[in-house]
Amino acid sequence: MDKVTRLASENGIVIFSKSSCCMCYAVKILFSELRVSPTVHEIDQDPEGMEMGNALMMLGCNAPVPAVFIGGTLVGSTNEVMSLHLKGSLIPLLKPYAALA
Template sequence: MSAAKTKALNIIDENAVAVFSKSWCPYCRATKSTLDELGAKYYAIELDQVDDGAAIQAALKEISGQSSVPNIYIKKQHIGGNSDLQARRADLPTLLKDAGAL
């Protein structure tokens, strides 16, 4: 297994909510804003600001089939991207509470 895949899996495993993001991405900002509004504790990694960001993004495609950002995991479950998160907005407080992120 590649170092990037191991790193991505560790981030997913070790955080109730993991957001793989890029600092310039408006959809990533919308996701983080939604989580902030709900008071969620989450871990965000900005893939454009880490040396192995491209490799992590490629590993995420292997893991979830999704290559775009944001790539969101709650309680080790792949949620999808920002539109998927927003579509589940009514369920988010429960999901986040169950994950221990609220």
């Protein structure tokens, strides 16, 4: 749990992902199209990945990945991120981290 919370708070936008997960890929592409560069932690490539996945579930994720944190706060998984985006609420959260257009 400590590793997840530390990593989530070290950068503005953090995605915990698995390299073979299509939903993780979709979230990463969305952020790319919105011109933000999240820090991505591929938990399937981390020796502590299983523990990290369990910690993410304990923090409230429905599935361990993707888990998106913005400003150190858990936003959620694909459904929550896409819902925020469709409501127009995601871009204001990302604005401090977006590339200058």
